[in-house]
Amino acid sequence: MNLLYANDRQGRYPDSWYAGVTPPLEPFLELKGEVQADICVVGGGYTGLSAALHLARAGHQVVLLEAHRVGFGASGRNGGQVLGGQRLDQIALERMVGREDARKLWEIGLNTVTLVRDLVAEGGIDCDLHPGALYADWHASDAREAADYVDYLSEWYGYDQARAVGAEEIHDLVNTEVYAGGVLDMGSGHLNPLAYALGLARMATEAGVMIHENSLVHSAAPGLVTTRHGRVKAPHVVLACNGYLGRLNAYAAARIMPINNFIVATEPLPEGAALKSRICVSDSRFVVNYYRTTPDNRLLFGGGETYSNRFPKDIAGLVRKPLAQTFPHLGDIPITHAWGGTLAISMNRMPVFAAPEPGLSTASGYSGQGVAMATMAGKLIAQAIDGDTEGFNAMARVPSPKIPGGALLRWPMMALAMSWFALRDRLGV
Numbered sequence: 121m122n123l124l125y126a127n128d129r130q131g132r133y134p135d136s137w138y139a140g141v142t143p144p145l146e147p148f149l150e151l152k153g154e155v156q157a158d159i160c161v162v163g164g165g166y167t168g169l170s171a172a173l174h175l176a177r178a179g180h181q182v183v184l185l186e187a188h189r190v191g192f193g194a195s196g197r198n199g200g201q202v203l204g205g206q207r208l209d210q211i212a213l214e215r216m217v218g219r220e221d222a223r224k225l226w227e228i229g230l231n232t233v234t235l236v237r238d239l240v241a242e243g244g245i246d247c248d249l250h251p252g253a254l255y256a257d258w259h260a261s262d263a264r265e266a267a268d269y270v271d272y273l274s275e276w277y278g279y280d281q282a283r284a285v286g287a288e289e290i291h292d293l294v295n296t297e298v299y300a301g302g303v304l305d306m307g308s309g310h311l312n313p314l315a316y317a318l319g320l321a322r323m324a325t326e327a328g329v330m331i332h333e334n335s336l337v338h339s340a341a342p343g344l345v346t347t348r349h350g351r352v353k354a355p356h357v358v359l360a361c362n363g364y365l366g367r368l369n370a371y372a373a374a375r376i377m378p379i380n381n382f383i384v385a386t387e388p389l390p391e392g393a394a395l396k397s398r399i400c401v402s403d404s405r406f407v408v409n410y411y412r413t414t415p416d417n418r419l420l421f422g423g424g425e426t427y428s429n430r431f432p433k434d435i436a437g438l439v440r441k442p443l444a445q446t447f448p449h450l451g452d453i454p455i456t457h458a459w460g461g462t463l464a465i466s467m468n469r470m471p472v473f474a475a476p477e478p479g480l481s482t483a484s485g486y487s488g489q490g491v492a493m494a495t496m497a498g499k500l501i502a503q504a505i506d507g508d509t510e511g512f513n514a515m516a517r518v519p520s521p522k523i524p525g526g527a528l529l530r531w532p533m534m535a536l537a538m539s540w541f542a543l544r545d546r547l548g549v
Contacts, residue, residue, distance in 0.1 A: 123378055123462050124187050124336065124364050127431045131188050131334050136197050136459040137385035137420065138314035145190065145318050151332035151350035157183040159505065160345045160354040162337050162368065164188075165195030166490065167483055168360030169320040170239075170498025176327035178506050183352050184329055185345065187336040191317030193364055197461040198491065199383065199410045199422045200313045201400045202236050203253055204305070205229040207469045207489045209269060210277065216468075217518060224514040226277055228500075232492035233308060235499060240311070245319030248415060252399035253308035256290060256299045262404045263287075263301025270303055281307030294401060295394055296447050310400035310412050313491060320495075340368050342479025358501055359482040362490070363464040371476040374522045376464040376485040380431055383422040384439045385414070385457040386450070394419045394447060408488065409442050419443075419450070431460040463488060467523055471497065473515040481505065483515075 131147070133139040159175055161168045164186030172184045186192065206213060206229045213222040240249050257263040267284035274280060282305040290299045325331060335347045340359060345352040359369055363378035395401070400412035411421040423442035432438050436458035444451030466472055466485035471493060473483045481504065483497035497515075504512035 122366065123429065124366075126429045127460065127462075128188070128192075133189060133192060133314070134197055134459040134461070135457065136314070136383070137414070137418065137457040138196065138312055140457065142312060142315045142318065145321060147189070148186075148331040148333040151183075151185060151335040151347050151352070153349075154351045154353065155183055155330070157181045157330070157352055157354040159183075159356045159358060160185065160340070160352040161358040161360055162340050162345065163360035163362070163364070164190035164321065164331065164333070165193050165360060165362060166317060166320065166494035167362065167498045167501075168358065169317065169324050170495045171358050171360060171501045172329040172331075172498070173320060173324040173327055174499050174502035175505065176324065176329045178502060180505075182329045183354065184324070184331045185335045185337055185347060185352070186331065186333045187364070189333050190321040190331060191314050194362060194461045194463045194490065195317045195494070196314035197383070197459055198313045198463070199400070199402075199420070200310045200412065200491065201253060201308070201402060201410060201489075202233055202249070202310055202492045203308045203489050204233040204492065207471070207487050207493075211269070211272065213518075221514060221517060223277070225518070228496060228511055228514060229493070230279075230307070232496040236311075236316075236492050236495055239320065239323070239495070240316065243319050243323045245316055247311040247313075247315035247319060249309060249311040250398045251306050251309040252397065253305045253310065254285075254290070254293055254302055254399050254401045255305065256294065256302040256401055256403045258299060258404050260300040266301065266303045279307070281305055293396055293399065295392060295396060298446055299403070304399070311491070316491070337368065342477065356479045356481070356505060359480070360484075360498065362484045362486065362494070363462040365464070365484060369476060369480070369482060371474060372472055372482050372484055375472045375520045376466050377523050378462050378464050380426045380428075380460050380462055381422060381488070382424045382431070382435050382439050382458070382460045383420060384436055384443065384455045386419045386421070387454045387456055388416050388418050389413070389450070389453070391417060393417075394450065403446075405442075409446055411446075418456070419447075419453070421446075435460055463490065467521045468519065470518045470520070471515065472520045473497065473500070473512060473518075474520070475504070475516070481512075
């Protein structure tokens with residue numbers, strides 16, 4: 121089953137809160153016939169839009185193909201958290217790749233947030249960008265480890281934007297008693313992800329990128345990319361499909377697995393009913409709960425995962441459970457929007473950067489931390505195509521193990537393992 125069509129209608133954004141408040145762009149025409157380009161980008165999310173924008177600014181003729189609408193996938197329906205650093209902490213990365221490369225990864229991770237802020241400012245993108253991200257720990261042992269990690273970042277990396285918060289202070293930030301502590305990072309932030317994606321698309325077209333929507337790619341290889349009604353002849357191809365990669369590239373597909381995650385929007389709440397400031401929050405559960413408030417004080421709460429092709433029939437009911445666990449006093453609050461999306465995870469939760477063959481570049485598997493990193497991935501791909509491979513190669517040197525089980529067993533084996541950890545969350549282990 122093609123995940124591009126399993127849960128969504130052709131060319132239509134999901135009925136999310138974002139789609140309801142974000143003015144859409146005029147549709148881009150479907151690709152028909154044959155066109156020539158220097159680079160063909162497949163995928164109209166953050167990775168593809170950023171790659172296309174930076175390549176066009178460097179003087180390349182770029183064609184971008186999107187199966188639905190730009191920002192249709194995870195880029196237009198995620199939690200909107202713009203998080204700095206890498207998906208793994210620096211201690212784990214030092215063990216994995218050594219201190220020198222870990223430091224390079226840290227710099228790249230910090231620069232992801234700067235890149236987002238710069239693009240938003242440069243393009244005048246109206247996406248409600250705000251600073252502040254809280255990492256909330258359910259258990260005291262996790263809170264102690266988090267506080268030690270803040271000290272580690274300060275001592276070894278000179279990072280001064282994060283500080284540990286105890287149980288009492290965290291209650292001053294979030295109106296719940298469930299957390300034992302956490303870390304407040306003012307170097308990270310949050311935004312309206314669909315508005316940001318559409319802003320990048322506008323900037324890309326202004327730079328000369330030719331975007332074609334409703335143009336599902338059937339095959340993609342250096343030299344030729346084919347769709348239902350068209351072909352792009354281009355010596356270089358960028359695959360920027362993430363959870364919707366399918367079978368377009370065996371190397372990347374073997375190293376990522378699509379999963380589904382879900383978000384609800386509540387009716388407007390009284391001031392301070394959920395959060396007492398405009399920060400975003402993610403917690404220490406294996407199946408992460410993440411949330412923030414909107415300008416009209418709705419609670420956008422993400423939680424719950426599924427590992428099958430289909431979304432559940434009652435998304436609101438699925439997400440209401442972790443919402444009520446986090447905010448017992450809001451357990452019965454009316455929900456006005458509920459939607460799901462497909463993202464991609466990797467075995468070690470680090471993104472998969474690769475150039476599997478000459479003329480082909482890809483990045484995917486952001487594992488829930490893609491807003492900033494996917495934007496940076498597009499820029500690093502563009503730089504590598506132009507000969508500056510330092511950043512891309514630093515990311516590509518991170519080990520990218522295959523998902524065990526091969527093509528037939530990959531999904532069920534990973535789904536079984538992740539379901540076990542999700543059960544531990546529910547049991548409070």
